[in-house]
Amino acid sequence: xxxxxxxxxxxxxxxxxxxxxxxxxxxxTCFLGETxxxxxxxxxxxxxxxxxxxxxxxxxxxxxxxxxxxxxLYTGGDDGRLLRxxxxxxxxxxxxxxxxxxxxxxxxPTGALAWSAGRSVKAREKSGAMKEITAPSSVRGLAxxxxxxxxxxxxxxxxxxxxxxxxxxxxxxxxxxSHLDVTFxxxxxxxxxxxxxxxxxxxxxxxxxxxxxxxxxxxSRSLSWTHDGKWLATSGAEACILWPFADKDGPMGKxxxxxxVRRARVxxxxxxxxxxxxxxxxxDGCVLMCRLSDGAELLVRRASSFTGAISALGWNDAxxxxxxxxxxxAAGWLDLPPLR
Amino acid sequence: MSDKIPVTVLTGYLxxxxxxxxxxxxxxxxxxxxxxxxxxxxxxxxxxxxxVGADEEIFEMNNxxxxxxxxxxxxxxxEGLMKRKGKFDAIIVExxxxxxxxxxAQTFFVDADVGAAAKLDAVVTVADxxxxxDRLKDAPEAKNQIAFADVxxxxxxxxxxxxxxxxxxxxxxxxxxxxxxxxxxxxxxxLDAVLGREAFDLERILEIEPAFLEDxxxxxxxxxxxGHGHDHAHEHDHGHHHDQEGHDHAHDAKDAAxxxxxxxxxxxxxxxHDEEMQSVSARIEGEVDPEKFMPWINELTQTRGVDILRSKxxxxxxxxxxxxxxxxxxxxxxxxxxxxxxxxxxxxxxIVFIGRHLDEAAIRAGFLACAA
Ligand SMILES: [Zn+2]
Numbered sequence: 001x002x003x004x005x006x007x008x009x010x011x012x013x014x015x016x017x018x019x020x021x022x023x024x025x026x027x028x029t030c031f032l033g034e035t036x037x038x039x040x041x042x043x044x045x046x047x048x049x050x051x052x053x054x055x056x057x058x059x060x061x062x063x064x065x066x067x068x069x070x071x072x073l074y075t076g077g078d079d080g081r082l083l084r085x086x087x088x089x090x091x092x093x094x095x096x097x098x099x100x101x102x103x104x105x106x107x108x109p110t111g112a113l114a115w116s117a118g119r120s121v122k123a124r125e126k127s128g129a130m131k132e133i134t135a136p137s138s139v140r141g142l143a144x145x146x147x148x149x150x151x152x153x154x155x156x157x158x159x160x161x162x163x164x165x166x167x168x169x170x171x172x173x174x175x176x177x178s179h180l181d182v183t184f185x186x187x188x189x190x191x192x193x194x195x196x197x198x199x200x201x202x203x204x205x206x207x208x209x210x211x212x213x214x215x216x217x218x219x220s221r222s223l224s225w226t227h228d229g230k231w232l233a234t235s236g237a238e239a240c241i242l243w244p245f246a247d248k249d250g251p252m253g254k255x256x257x258x259x260x261v262r263r264a265r266v267x268x269x270x271x272x273x274x275x276x277x278x279x280x281x282x283x284d285g286c287v288l289m290c291r292l293s294d295g296a297e298l299l300v301r302r303a304s305s306f307t308g309a310i311s312a313l314g315w316n317d318a319x320x321x322x323x324x325x326x327x328x329x330a331a332g333w334l335d336l337p338p339l340r
Numbered sequence: 341m342s343d344k345i346p347v348t349v350l351t352g353y354l355x356x357x358x359x360x361x362x363x364x365x366x367x368x369x370x371x372x373x374x375x376x377x378x379x380x381x382x383x384x385x386x387x388x389x390x391x392v393g394a395d396e397e398i399f400e401m402n403n404x405x406x407x408x409x410x411x412x413x414x415x416x417x418x419e420g421l422m423k424r425k426g427k428f429d430a431i432i433v434e435x436x437x438x439x440x441x442x443x444x445a446q447t448f449f450v451d452a453d454v455g456a457a458a459k460l461d462a463v464v465t466v467a468d469x470x471x472x473x474d475r476l477k478d479a480p481e482a483k484n485q486i487a488f489a490d491v492x493x494x495x496x497x498x499x500x501x502x503x504x505x506x507x508x509x510x511x512x513x514x515x516x517x518x519x520x521x522x523x524x525x526x527x528x529x530x531l532d533a534v535l536g537r538e539a540f541d542l543e544r545i546l547e548i549e550p551a552f553l554e555d556x557x558x559x560x561x562x563x564x565x566x567g568h569g570h571d572h573a574h575e576h577d578h579g580h581h582h583d584q585e586g587h588d589h590a591h592d593a594k595d596a597a598x599x600x601x602x603x604x605x606x607x608x609x610x611x612x613h614d615e616e617m618q619s620v621s622a623r624i625e626g627e628v629d630p631e632k633f634m635p636w637i638n639e640l641t642q643t644r645g646v647d648i649l650r651s652k653x654x655x656x657x658x659x660x661x662x663x664x665x666x667x668x669x670x671x672x673x674x675x676x677x678x679x680x681x682x683x684x685x686x687x688x689x690x691i692v693f694i695g696r697h698l699d700e701a702a703i704r705a706g707f708l709a710c711a712a
Binding site: 178 | 427
């Protein structure tokens with residue numbers, strides 16, 4: 001905490017937090033209506049409605065990757081299965097890539113789904129029509145463009161954009177090095193990847209101009225756009241680093257903003273869906289909420305290193321609830337009190 | 341520190357017996373649970389709950405250097421396995437027969453997340469006693485694997501004569517005198533010969549004497565491998581074979597050393613010098629000046645790192661009560677001050693390199709110039 005910041009004890013939300021133990025690495029969390037979902041490293045998915053918890057033995061191994069929409073969560077396991085699980089507990093097996101891990105999964109705003117297993121990348125339209133392509137290397141990051149049926153995938157040597165329904169090969173956005181996660185800016189103008197070497201790389205889609213976003217002491221593996229799409233919040237430093245993307249050339253030549261500066265590494269970030277506020281999780285288990293306008297911080301969860309690094313954060317659609325989980329299996333949620 | 345998952349890397353040319361060793365490790369009663377990362381998924385039955393197929397994706401690091409590479413797939417898999425923390429105690433990585441062990445080893449030093457979760461325990465190379473001499477001639481990968489190893493299993497010793505065995509062992513020693521060498525049949529070794537070696541643990545780099553000197557010429561025969569009696573190689577000559585009695589070593593040409601290796605003998609114990617791959621060691625009977633040594637070792641590994649496979653050193657720095665210990669893989673160096681020099685312990689400094697076309701005279705001279 002920076003010296004002039006208010007003490008978290010004085011502006012704490014901790015009394016509004018419900019905590020429980022899940023006993024396995026939390027890969028992802030989200031809300032499906034009133035139900036909180038947690039996808040875990042022992043293959044279980046826990047659906048929790050108030051005090052009531054329902055456990056689903058979803059995968060034979062670990063849930064490696066996770067995404068969700070308003071109705072269901074999607075889990076990819078090291079058993080090669082990709083599942084869709086609703087709040088009711090209904091399970092649908094979408095894919096089974098035998099002998100492989102599901103390494104990435106992504107949803108489009110229109111309900112298309114994509115996943116990768118090794119170098120194989122598959123995209124499935126809502127109608128069920130499926131297309132496959134082989135990437136230059138294993139793919140760990142997938143993202144659909146905000147508009148149109150277009151998929152971005154990160155790989156060694158850059159990222160590629162693919163129209164699954166076109167016969168043309170994917171368009172390469174090259175940059176030397178191994179690229180891990182990928183995301184589009186909500187306005188569709190920029191593509192950003194996280195990299196093996198503690199940096200982000202960005203391209204302006206219109207002219208493929210490069211953006212280097214460096215200075216991280218660790219890999220930046222959690223990326224979240226603010227509700228207005230103007231900032232990209234990122235993990236990997238001892239603060240949440242926010243890169244400005246509002247201008248024509250994005251963050252080129254600009255310094256990022258920092259918020260939630262602490263002596264602990266940020267491991268997860270999740271921007272509030274409606275307000276300029278970011279939830280920040282740290283490797284010591286602390287969770288803060290940070291208001292971007294003035295950097296004001298609210299404590300959600302106190303540091304508790306034996307419960308592990310924050311590995312998952314997720315808001316509900318209204319932005320009234322925040323779920324969290326840690327690498328050692330602690331979890332819970334915050335119910336935001338009515339604003340005063 | 342200690343809760344890092346130990347990782348054993350199994351290398352060896354095709355058919356040497358890597359999978360035999362792997363299955364032996366997995367089936368032995370030890371109460372340990374392994375996560376096994378194999379390269380040819382599903383081809384050979386591996387009796388283990390947690391088996392991951394890998395595809396050996398070698399990624400260059402951004403410095404553009406050809407030796408600075410990591411295994412991208414391993415980074416991904418180790419990260420994924422950590423989600424199952426508590427479900428296994430150790431990781432075994434089996435590489436392809438043609439693999440260079442360096443990118444695997446470098447992954448543990450270069451990737452901070454992998455390095456925080458797991459630690460390299462040892463590189464174990466399985467060599468086929470019958471075919472290794474041929475492979476050393478025609479397969480650079482085989483030579484690499486021998487030179488890189490911390491532990492070598494010279495396997496299938498039942499398929500060669502005693503003389504052939506001495507020959508192949510001498511060739512191995514010519515490439516890598518520092519590895520622990522075990523003569524085996526069907527890879528029968530006690531598990532502690534291949535697991536829990538802590539070969540990359542700076543705290544455990546106590547001595548860097550050539551293994552065969554340290555052991556007084558003993559072969560590591562596995563008479564202690566109780567329960568595998570039928571696999572024992574009952575041999576008790578301790579390597580000093582002045583006696584050329586009886587055995588027919590006139591099989592064929594493959595018992596001859598390769599053309600690039602020169603043999604000479606000292607009282608019957610053969611020594612080979614491989615013209616491509618050598619080890620170089622140097623000693624200073626006293627302290628070194630860190631102000632001279634650090635720039636020298638950095639410069640040497642930066643300029644010659646492509647050819648230096650492994651390096652190790654234990655150094656007495658001037659005015660420093662603790663031992664400085666380092667190890668390296670190509671250009672990547674890992675060093676730290678370790679335990680204090682003990683009362684009566686001789687404060688001396690020693691370095692060892694294994695690599696290709698090493699300029700022995702220059703390395704020696706460079707090191708000696710670092711004397712305090
Ligand atoms: Zn290099």
